[in-house]
Amino acid sequence: MSKSQEARPKRRKPETKNFCLRLTDDEKRLLLERAGRVPLGTFIRNAALGEEVQSKRRASRKPAVDETALARVLAALGGSRLSSNLNQLAKAVNIGALPVTPETETEIADACAAVIAMRRDLLLALGLTGGERP
Incomplete structure (x- = not known):
């Protein structure tokens, strides 16, 4: 040195x-x-x-990851038969076999609310506010 x-x-x-x-x-x-x-x-x-x-x-x-929100979405998707149920509804509508009753409307509204909640949680997990497209 x-x-x-x-x-x-x-x-x-x-x-x-x-x-x-x-x-x-x-x-x-x-x-x-x-x-x-x-x-x-x-x-x-x-x-x-x-x-x-x-x-x-x-x-x-990298976007911030909200692991709690992702876990809620994954649990909801894993516990649902969403794709199968939607396929059955589409088939029933196409052949004209789906009766439109208040119960059916309530179930469809509940399903829509569940999808909206999952979308909100996914957007939250991705750090988006909803106005942006993921």
């Missing part, structure tokens, strides 16, 4: 400690939107300490 290298003290980054912050899904989604391309931890630290936020994140970012 040269004398100039020995004379310079090594600069170390300050040691950091973990800090846990509990957020709702909506709160986390809002912070991710506000952070943009800045890592969420950096964004929160800079916002809390009043420092300038600088983007160090690459342009592409």
